[in-house]
Amino acid sequence: MSETGPADAPSVAELFLRFTQVGASGFGGVMPWARRMLVEERRWLNADEFSEVLSLCQVLPGPNIVNMAVSVGTRFHGAPGAIAAFLGLLCAPFAIILLLGALFTHYGELPAISAAFRGISAAAAGLIVAMGLKMAASRRLRSPMAVFALAAFVGIALVRLPLGVFLLMAAPASIAAAAWRSR
Amino acid sequence: MSDALSQLAIDFSLLSLFAFGGVITVLPEMHRTVVEVHGWMSGAEFARLFALAQASPGPNILVVSLIGWKVAGLAGAVVATAAVCAPSSILTYAVSRIWQRFRGARWRSVVEDGLIPVTVGLMLSGGYLITLAADHSFGAFAVTATTVAVVMSTRIHPLWLMAAGGLLGLAGWV
Numbered sequence: 001m002s003e004t005g006p007a008d009a010p011s012v013a014e015l016f017l018r019f020t021q022v023g024a025s026g027f028g029g030v031m032p033w034a035r036r037m038l039v040e041e042r043r044w045l046n047a048d049e050f051s052e053v054l055s056l057c058q059v060l061p062g063p064n065i066v067n068m069a070v071s072v073g074t075r076f077h078g079a080p081g082a083i084a085a086f087l088g089l090l091c092a093p094f095a096i097i098l099l100l101g102a103l104f105t106h107y108g109e110l111p112a113i114s115a116a117f118r119g120i121s122a123a124a125a126g127l128i129v130a131m132g133l134k135m136a137a138s139r140r141l142r143s144p145m146a147v148f149a150l151a152a153f154v155g156i157a158l159v160r161l162p163l164g165v166f167l168l169m170a171a172p173a174s175i176a177a178a179a180w181r182s183r
Numbered sequence: 184m185s186d187a188l189s190q191l192a193i194d195f196s197l198l199s200l201f202a203f204g205g206v207i208t209v210l211p212e213m214h215r216t217v218v219e220v221h222g223w224m225s226g227a228e229f230a231r232l233f234a235l236a237q238a239s240p241g242p243n244i245l246v247v248s249l250i251g252w253k254v255a256g257l258a259g260a261v262v263a264t265a266a267v268c269a270p271s272s273i274l275t276y277a278v279s280r281i282w283q284r285f286r287g288a289r290w291r292s293v294v295e296d297g298l299i300p301v302t303v304g305l306m307l308s309g310g311y312l313i314t315l316a317a318d319h320s321f322g323a324f325a326v327t328a329t330t331v332a333v334v335m336s337t338r339i340h341p342l343w344l345m346a347a348g349g350l351l352g353l354a355g356w357v
Contacts, residue, residue, distance in 0.1 A: 023241050030242050056282055059295055061202045062271020063244040070272045074279040082276050090264070093241020094248055098260055100239050101232075101249050108231070112353060117231050119326055119352025121317035123345045124234040126330025128207060129310035133335060135303045145300045152304020156211045157311045160219075163201050163212035167301070175297030182293055 009076050010044055012084045018042060019069050019088030024096070030065045030089075038072065045072070065089065145181070148174040187255045188262050190221065195247060195266035202271065204302035206244040210309035213250070214316065223254045230317035238345050244268070322357040 010018070022033045031054075038045045045053065053075075057067035066089065073085030107113050135141070141149060148170060155166045194216050202209045210233075217223050224232075232253065236246035244267060251263025318324045330344050351357055 025240065055295070056278065057275065058204065059291065059298070060271065060275050060278060061200050062268065062275065063202065063242055064205050065242045066244060066268050066272060067275040070275045071279040074276050079276065082272070086268070086272060089242065090245075090268070093239070093245055094260070094264060096241065097236060097239045097245045097248055098252055098257070100235055101252055104231075104235060115355060115357070116349040116352040117234060118317075118320075118323060119348035119350065119357040120238060120345050121230045121234040121348075122323040122326035122352075122357055123330045123348030124237040125230065125310065125314040125317040126327040127237065127334060127341050127344065128210070128306070128313055129327065130331045130334035131207065132303060132306035132310045133331065135306055140296070140299055141303060145296065148300035149304035149307070152301045153307050153311070156305060157308035160211075160215060162215065163209060164197065167201055170301055171298065174301050175294055178297035179293045182289070182296070
């Protein structure tokens with residue numbers, strides 16, 4: 001495959017279409033599908049460019065995958081590209097989830113459905129706990145900086161501070177600590 | 184706009200700008216706003232909507248569409264989704280246009296190193312709170328604990344675990 005150069009820049013319509021496919025195909029995490037489409041299938045970005053865009057999307061607030069669509073759209077076609085990729089990513093899943101929500105409202109009270117959903121909710125909660133634990137086990141947290149993770153857990157989960165109040169105190173302190181450590 | 188709609192718009196657009204690391208990090212705040220402050224739904228219902236969003240294709244941010252829809256119908260779904268996506272997307276758009284200039288800038292990795300521990304603490308808070316909201320029996324806690332153990336030790340696809348949870352629920356064990 002190495003002799004094939006990067007694909008031509010996509011059109012606005014193509015951005016919409018490909019991100020529609022990405023949005024509708026991802027179960028429990030869309031980012032792997034986005035990478036597959038962008039890097040492997042369409043080759044709109046190479047692997048390094050993808051990592052770079054991803055790290056930008058992670059450092060900015062907001063859902064990473066939505067930021068990814070906006071950023072890739074912007075890269076190729078400015079504002080129209082961003083809007084096309086954004087709408088492509090979200091329209092189909094939005095329709096699907098509301099359909100599921102409507103079905104759930106009608107049938108959710110049935111004993112069998114609500115029993116099944118108690119199990120599904122318990123498993124879904126476990127997925128989130130596991131994701132947090134996996135991140136907590138990562139190399140980057142094996143430092144005194146881990147105290148900020150502990151502070152966030154105490155402040156948000158136990159004391160139940162409003163997120164804004166907590167972040168206004170913790171984020172500057174944490175970034176200052178990181179700056180001090182990297183001197 | 185009705186009261187609920189404007190409240191959704193205000194609360195969720197603030198969430199958008201605080202969501203470092205994605206929707207899971209603002210889960211505790213979403214729970215606080217929706218269940219505790221406004222009483223729009225019970226904790227159990229919040230956990231069910233979240234599970235539905237996890238089990239549905241697409242970005243899991245769409246849990247806010249379900250919440251909005253529950254609070255104020257289709258308009259609520261559109262407003263909540265737009266509110267949670269628009270501020271961060273506009274910021275991403277603006278930064279994407281000038282980002283090349285900051286390539287490899289030292290402050291970028293400093294900001295990342297500083298935010299990651301906080302993000303991890305927020306994720307764990309989200310897991311803790313959603314577990315308390317979802318689990319009301321020994322069986323439910325057992326399903327959550329087993330799911331955690333399996334995800335930590337294998338590479339199995341999450342959908343299988345949710346399906347297994349659903350079957351155990353159907354069997355009356357949860």
